[in-house]
Amino acid sequence: MLSQSKEETKVCLKCKETLVLEEYGKDKRQTDGLNRYCKPCHRENCAKARMNRSKPCVYQLFFTDGCTYIGSTIQNFSDRLAVHRAKVRTKIHTNRIFNRYEPEEISGRVLLELKDRKELRMNEYVLIKHFRESYGDKCLNQTDYTGIEREQTNVPSQGSK
Numbered sequence: 301m302l303s304q305s306k307e308e309t310k311v312c313l314k315c316k317e318t319l320v321l322e323e324y325g326k327d328k329r330q331t332d333g334l335n336r337y338c339k340p341c342h343r344e345n346c347a348k349a350r351m352n353r354s355k356p357c358v359y360q361l362f363f364t365d366g367c368t369y370i371g372s373t374i375q376n377f378s379d380r381l382a383v384h385r386a387k388v389r390t391k392i393h394t395n396r397i398f399n400r401y402e403p404e405e406i407s408g409r410v411l412l413e414l415k416d417r418k419e420l421r422m423n424e425y426v427l428i429k430h431f432r433e434s435y436g437d438k439c440l441n442q443t444d445y446t447g448i449e450r451e452q453t454n455v456p457s458q459g460s461k
């Protein structure tokens with residue numbers, strides 16, 4: 301245990317500076333009751349976390365057989381990719397065509413980052429059109445634009461007579 305010495309200090313885990321305890325905010329989860337990061341670093345971490353929380357983007361998935369898929373998310377792309385992989389692993393992906401792959405056969409990248417999630421759909425639509433034209437059947441997006449809501453419900457099949 302730290303003794304009550306004249307000037308108690310602590311090293312910030314981020315900037316590695318040795319600072320007096322007043323430079324640290326309170327954190328009950330820590331054994332010393334103080335944040336592991338100094339106040340400026342803590343503020344920076346919070347700002348980063350806030351930014352990372354929601355980063356709407358249109359992304360492209362690559363499959364090892366040369367197919368591709370365009371999607372959009374308001375999550376981090378890496379989180380979204382992890383969800384795709386997890387669903388494929390247990391073969392419960394709502395987009396059933398995905399279930400023919402193994403998680404490690406899927407990779408991807410962010411195509412377009414957007415500030416406003418309202419612009420997401422329109423940009424996704426345009427990019428799907430573009431990739432359908434260049435990839436043809438290897439673009440796994442359906443002919444019709446399938447938005448997030450429609451991904452959940454099965455599109456009623458046109459019962460022909």
Ligand SMILES: [Zn+2]
Nearest residue numbers: 312315338341
């Ligand atoms: Zn610091």
